[in-house]
Amino acid sequence: LSDDDEAASVIWSASFDGPGExxxxxAHLASIKFLTLRLVPSDHGLLSPRVRVEMLQQAFDACDSLLETTRQIWKKSMIHVMPWLRPEVMTSEAKYETESIVKETEGSMVMGDETLDSSKQSRFDAAAFYEAIKPSKMDAMLEDDITDLLPELRPYQRRAAYWMLKRERGDPITLGNKEDSQFISPLSISVGFLDSASKMFFNPFSGNISLAPECFAPRILGGILADEMGLGKTVELLACIFSHRKPAEDEISTFDGSPVTDDCKTGLKRLKRERVECICGAVTESRKYKGVWVQCDMCDAWQHADCVGYSPKGKAKKAGQDVDKKVSQKKSKKDAVKFVDREGEYICQMCSELVQVTASPISTGATLIVCPAPILHQWHSEITRHTRLGSLVTCIYEGARSASLSEEPMIDISELLNADIVLTTYDVLKEDLTHDHDRHVGDRHCLRFQKRYPVIPTPLTRIFWWRICLDEAQMVESNAAAATEMALRLYTKHRWCITGTPIQRKLDDLFGLLRFLKANPFDVSRWWTEVIRDPYERRDAKAMEFTHKFFKQVMWRSSKVHVADELQIPPQEECVSWLKFSAIEEHFYSRQHETCVSYAREVIETLKR
Incomplete structure (x- = not known):
């Protein structure tokens, strides 16, 4: 300041008292103009100013969604800045919006009356997890009697069936304090601006920011039925099938074999390569064949006219063949084989089937049940035993591969569409993945040897199922499994995972099930890991409470201990019978006992080293 009190300029030099990161x-966000620093006079004027941090519009323009998974440097800087400037929004309570009182003491964390000692809780406790999410006996139950279901439902089965109906009818998953919460709090924290009623939304796990909230609360039209083994999950599923059929007003499309349209052809990618590939298995020209050849206009494959039912005069030898009348003949180099080049258009059987596959899936009211191969026929017998005769139409799908290797005709897709329940196995899903390759990639893999027979597309991906149920669903927990990839390609409205052991060893076993259920956003590996798995394994009380609340709504787990009074099991009788060994049996038993003891001691000594 000059002596005549005329302001010239003021230069401030100061240091920030904060964490290095x-x-x-x-400094990084200010340098890229995502935020700016502004001096604000305090009560003492400019002698003791305040520094105000203002967010610029450019920062919000750089982020399209709070759920972006891309990792950028500016987002990492935002994660470091926010705990310093607004530490209250980065606490576990703010992230998970929980109301329980958490007390911290030396060496342990207390949530309610339960003490979580880190030294004793290093391993995941599945029993404690099941106990935290167990349903209440006061929950509503299915009141209607199902005449087509022969067994009488026990109370816990009626509660499970009612819960399944609620899930299929779209009851929202509530994760915040309010039941009408529209977005998941851990991924969208509200941050108010100073001196303004407006606010922004911040994802503390990725650094994403937005001026508008995003409604991405999971609406899972299904869930995980995880009752303990022996409690009757099959009967509970049948009760759900009988109680919630596809509405009659939704017309079910039928497969009528309609001709291929131009709109469908444009979406199909086929490698145009002139070759011999007939449905009879021929892959080379042969002088033994004296008939006419016809070429597909989509893939340029030559086929025997006799095999595909094509007539040189433009008339089909078999009903259903799409042919034109104008043809011209070509000869091979040796003038031994006649070829047909049509001025119109001819589509081979393979391309025709692929075009049908690329079309929109056909809607049906059928329930697809996928189970391990050894219990496929057990499922069929259980359905027959527990339902009234003729109440359900059941069909077994054995796969496209078995149809291509068998002389029997492939199962008609109309049989699958008109069935109430379609049974298949995980092995079939795995095999059908190769038959679904053409629809997703556009053509076949190059093999070492020429393929003698065309690949038959699977009908499973051509149908929009009303309900898909994965029995022993832990088999899809491996993310790289072919069965998992195929299961994720299936179209359906309701998705169910049925398993008595959803957790094999650790909490991460549940991620594969959430992927199949499409439980957005926790079907994304990053959000599952950072929001649920890692905080839960660190014994974060708020994260554990949030996880329990989430799975209590998407998973139903009853144990025999909890429903022992509703099982109506007759009292157990114990009968002890003593057997006397003969001399030979006693000698053999002693030798086996000594061998086992010796082996056990060796193992124990190895572990001590």
Whole structure:
């Protein structure tokens, strides 16, 4: 300031008192003009000013969604700056919006009356997890009697069936304090601006920001039925099938074999390569064949006219063949084989089937049940035993591969569409993945040897199922499994995972089930890991409470201990019978006992080293 009190300029030099990562992040965001620093006079004027951090519009323009999974440097800087500037929004309570009182003591964390000692809780406790999400006996139950279901439902089965109906009818998953919460709090924290009623939304796990909230609460039209083995999950599923059929007003499309349209052809990618590929298995020209050849206009494959039912005069030898009348003949180099080049258009059987596959899936009211191969016929017998005769039409799908290797005709897709329940196995899903390759990639893999027979597309991906149920669903927990990939390609409205052992060893076993259920956003590996799995394994009380609340709504788990009074099991009788060994049996038993004891001691000594 000059002597005549005329302001010239003021230069301030100061240092920030904050964490190193926070200060460097603030400098980085200011350098790329995502935020700016502004001096604000305090009560003492400019002698003791305040520094105000203002977010710029450019920062919000750089982020399209709070659920973006891309990792960028500016987002990392935002994660470092926010705990320094607004530490209250980065606490576990703010992230998970929980109301329980958490007390921290030396060496342990207390949530309610339960003490979580880190030294004793290093391993995941599945029993404690099941106990935290167990349903209440006060929950509503299915009141209607199902005449087509022969067994009388026990109370816990009626509660499970009612819960399944609620899930299929779209009851929202509530994760915040309010039941009408529209977005998941851990991924969208509200941050209010100073001196303004407006606010922004911040994802503390990725650094994404937005001026508008995003409604991405999971509406899972299905769930995980995880009752303990022996409690009758099959009967509970049948009760759900009988109680919630596809509405009659929704017309079910039928497969009528309609001709291929131009709109469908444009979406199909086929490698145009002139070759011999007939449905009879021929892959080379042969002088033994004296008939006419016809070429597909989509893939340029030559086929025997006799095999495909094509007539040189433009008339089909078999009903259903699409042919034109104008043809011209070509000869091979040796003038031994006649070829047909049509001025119109001819589509081979393979391309025709692929075009049908690329079309929109056909809607049906059928329930697809996928189970391990050894219990396929057990499922069929259980359905027959527990339902009134003729109440359900059941069909077994053995796969496209078995149809291509068998002389029997492939199962008609109309049989699958008109069935109430379609049974298949995980092995079939795995095999059908190769038959579904053409629809997704556009053509076949190059093999070492020429393929003698065309690949038959699977009908499973051509149908929009009303309900898909994965029995022993832990088999899809491996993310790289072919059965998992095929299961994720299936179209359906309701998705169910049925398993008595959803957790094999750790919490991460549930991620594969959430992927199949499409439980957005937790079917994305990053959000599952950072929001649920890692905080849960760190014994974060708020994260554990949030996880329990989430799975209590998407998973139903009753144990025999909890429903023992509703099982109506007759009292157990114990009968002890003593057997006397003969001399030979006693000698053999002693030798086996000594061998086992010796082996056990060796193992124990190895572990001590």
């Amino acid at each position: 926070g200060v460097s992040g603030l």
